[in-house]
Amino acid sequence: MKPMLELVDVHRTYRIGESTVQALRGVSLTVEQGEFIAIMGSSGSGKSSLLHILGLLDNPDKGEYRILGKDVNILSEDEQAGLRNHLAGFVFQQFHLLKRMSIVDNVRLPHIYSGLKGDFRQEAMKRLAQVGLDKRMDHTPSQLSGGEQQRVAIARALIRDPMIIFADEPTGNLDTKNSREIMKILKGLHDEGKTIIMVTHEPDIAAYADRVLTMCDGVIVTDERKIDVRTLLVQDSTITMEPQLFSPASVWRDGRFAGFMAQAFQSILANKMRSLLSMLGILVGVASVIAMMALGEGAKAAMQEQLKSMGSNMLSIRGGSAKIRGAAQGAGAVTRLTFADVDALAKLRPLVKNAAGVVNGSGQIVYGNNNWNSSVLGVSYDYGTMRAVLPSIGRWFASEEIQRREKSAIIGVTVVKELFGNSNPIGKTIKINRINFNVIGVAPAKGFSGPQDEDDVVIIPVTTAMYRLLGRDYLSGIFVEVREASQMSEAKEAISKLIRQKHKLKRGDDSFNIRDMTEIQKMLSSTTQTMSLLLGSIAAISLLVGGIGIMNIMLVSVTERTREIGLRKAIGARKSDIMLQFLVESVGMTISGGFIGVLTGIGISLILSLFAGWAVKTSLVAVVLATTFSVLTGVFFGLWPARKAAELKPVEALRHE
Numbered sequence: 032m033k034p035m036l037e038l039v040d041v042h043r044t045y046r047i048g049e050s051t052v053q054a055l056r057g058v059s060l061t062v063e064q065g066e067f068i069a070i071m072g073s074s075g076s077g078k079s080s081l082l083h084i085l086g087l088l089d090n091p092d093k094g095e096y097r098i099l100g101k102d103v104n105i106l107s108e109d110e111q112a113g114l115r116n117h118l119a120g121f122v123f124q125q126f127h128l129l130k131r132m133s134i135v136d137n138v139r140l141p142h143i144y145s146g147l148k149g150d151f152r153q154e155a156m157k158r159l160a161q162v163g164l165d166k167r168m169d170h171t172p173s174q175l176s177g178g179e180q181q182r183v184a185i186a187r188a189l190i191r192d193p194m195i196i197f198a199d200e201p202t203g204n205l206d207t208k209n210s211r212e213i214m215k216i217l218k219g220l221h222d223e224g225k226t227i228i229m230v231t232h233e234p235d236i237a238a239y240a241d242r243v244l245t246m247c248d249g250v251i252v253t254d255e256r257k258i259d260v261r262t263l264l265v266q267d268s269t270i271t272m273e274p275q276l277f278s279p280a281s282v283w284r285d286g287r288f289a290g291f292m293a294q295a296f297q298s299i300l301a302n303k304m305r306s307l308l309s310m311l312g313i314l315v316g317v318a319s320v321i322a323m324m325a326l327g328e329g330a331k332a333a334m335q336e337q338l339k340s341m342g343s344n345m346l347s348i349r350g351g352s353a354k355i356r357g358a359a360q361g362a363g364a365v366t367r368l369t370f371a372d373v374d375a376l377a378k379l380r381p382l383v384k385n386a387a388g389v390v391n392g393s394g395q396i397v398y399g400n401n402n403w404n405s406s407v408l409g410v411s412y413d414y415g416t417m418r419a420v421l422p423s424i425g426r427w428f429a430s431e432e433i434q435r436r437e438k439s440a441i442i443g444v445t446v447v448k449e450l451f452g453n454s455n456p457i458g459k460t461i462k463i464n465r466i467n468f469n470v471i472g473v474a475p476a477k478g479f480s481g482p483q484d485e486d487d488v489v490i491i492p493v494t495t496a497m498y499r500l501l502g503r504d505y506l507s508g509i510f511v512e513v514r515e516a517s518q519m520s521e522a523k524e525a526i527s528k529l530i531r532q533k534h535k536l537k538r539g540d541d542s543f544n545i546r547d548m549t550e551i552q553k554m555l556s557s558t559t560q561t562m563s564l565l566l567g568s569i570a571a572i573s574l575l576v577g578g579i580g581i582m583n584i585m586l587v588s589v590t591e592r593t594r595e596i597g598l599r600k601a602i603g604a605r606k607s608d609i610m611l612q613f614l615v616e617s618v619g620m621t622i623s624g625g626f627i628g629v630l631t632g633i634g635i636s637l638i639l640s641l642f643a644g645w646a647v648k649t650s651l652v653a654v655v656l657a658t659t660f661s662v663l664t665g666v667f668f669g670l671w672p673a674r675k676a677a678e679l680k681p682v683e684a685l686r687h688e
């Protein structure tokens with residue numbers, strides 16, 4: 032029959048810079064199931080080193096270690112972690128309880144890493160009852176005496192029902208009375224059949240054991256048994272090294288992840304002030320992303336509204352006298368645009384969508400006793416849709432009205448105010464230069480374009496304007512709507528060519544001009560783009576700064592909790608478990624910061640729109656973007672500290688001061 036544990040010529044050398052310490056120099060040992068072994072020896076003789084190797088917390092540099100005949104030194108770090116969780120329970124001199132958790136949570140902690148489902152509270156209670164502490168389950172370790180804390184540690188070592196309990200000076204920090212109690216518990220466990228390997232330097236503690244090893248300078252010098260080992264061998268071993276004992280369980284399936292979530296929030300809450308301060312960076316970053324994007328979007332929407340009111344893809348062609356080198360020429364060189372030009376331009380399909388001729392003039396407008404001088408605009412039928420001036424009150428001209436040169440007028444809001452005050456102008460008769468016009472509509476408000484009040488206008492049919500009111504037989508200009516914004520310059524060229532042809536203009540004669548309204552549009556949209564970019568980069572910088580803050584806190588947290596990491600590894604945490612735990616914590620922090628940031632950002636946008644009157648538009652995109660960003664920040668900046676934590680060796684982490 033194979034021995035339970037078997038060490039053959041094991042060496043362990045520690046390197047500290049240049050110097051080396053040979054802690055173990057050729058230890059061979061077999062341990063049978065059901066033995067109670069005390070390892071004695073003076074301080075520095077290698078007792079703990081031996082125990083760590085037996086408990087798989089450390090690996091030998093040289094020599095073999097077999098558990099139930101299986102070579103365990105060739106196992107990976109994670110497989111060894113799995114074995115520790117299933118086969119070993121640890122009791123340390125310093126207890127190594129997690130201070131922030133209740134003792135019942137401390138006791139069931141190894142179960143997180145077991146791959147088994149369930150909360151194991153009942154199980155933990157049972158183990159606490161076994162050490163006489165079930166009444167204190169909700170207390171934290173700091174509320175317990177040293178002896179009680181060590182009893183909790185024993186309960187924790189028992190929760191996975193391990194085959195071996197490793198105890199490193201379990202009574203080293205306790206007084207005689209408490210020591211005796213702890214030893215009574217250990218003795219009881221041995222009587223139930225547990226194998227116990229205990230390090231101590233006190234002979235009266237070692238007296239509880241059946242077998243005492245004495246070490247000196249890294250070798251075992253004596254090995255005394257009080258009872259015949261063959262009586263132990265009679266006990267039939269039911270323990271086997273099943274492969275699933277150290278198979279990596281799924282983090283998601285066995286509920287480990289939920290456990291990490293709970294612990295992460297516990298740890299965030301335990302350091303409220305610190306967490307809040309480090310969250311603040313993310314909070315400010317996310318809030319500024321939301322608020323600034325809302326501002327940018329609002330400005331864009333307002334801009335678009337304004338652009339729409341100008342009509343889109345618009346070209347304006349104006350006739351006039353030719354200018355050669357800037358000086359106006361005589362009356363002979365004048366291009367007079369006519370309806371024939373409008374028709375010809377409208378036929379430039381598909382480049383041109385619509386064309387409308389206009390006549391500009393001014394007139395004295397009279398209604399009752401009120402008198403107002405305003406600009407008069409004669410328009411053709413399509414002008415209404417092209418320039419977005421279809422009345423919101425009243426109606427646009429019918430095409431027959433334009434053909435029949437009827438005296439209908441649509442007036443701007445400034446004219447309404449000056450002539451009608453608060454009364455309804457629709458259906459009233461006004462005089463324009465002493466001719467009666469019927470008011471059929473009010474043009475939508477446009478505001479100012481430069482110094483020009485766009486609402487101080489009277490719109491009438493172009494024919495009426497030319498032949499009845501202003502006495503002209505040519506147009507002041509033609510508006511052309513181009514089909515696609517990308518075709519503007521192409522359209523300009525085609526129009527220019529057509530007009531030159533029709534009016535037989537010589538080369539260099541530019542007695543007309545074509546103006547492009549997209550220039551204004553471009554300027555406006557590039558302004559909004561610059562603004563969005565500027566706001567966006569401010570937000571990005573705050574997110575970056577926030578992320579660095581989180582990283583800093585996580586690094587502090589890793590250092591501060593090195594011993595906790597060591598303990599978790601000792602009870603079976605794999606690298607990925609430790610990594611995930613710290614990642615969940617940093618992401619939890621950034622998500623909470625991000626969430627409060629989203630709310631703050633929306634609040635700021637509301638305040639800006641309410642009190643400053645700024646146009647804001649909170650978009651779902653911004654919220655999703657900011658949240659995603661805060662999660663990514665958490666992962667990105669948490670990754671390094673999490674890796675750092677996961678890389679720690681269990682013994683070194685446990686030794687950390």
Ligand code: ADP
Pocket residue numbers: 045046047052053054072073074075076077078079080081
């Ligand atoms: P004991 O438990 O018997 O007091 P240890 O096994 O802890 O002794 O240590 C044996 C020797 O190895 C000591 O000289 C100690 O200083 C050294 N040692 C133990 N662990 C380390 C380590 N991580 N790095 C360097 N030296 C170590």
Ligand code: MG
Pocket residue numbers: 078079080
């Ligand atoms: Mg020691």
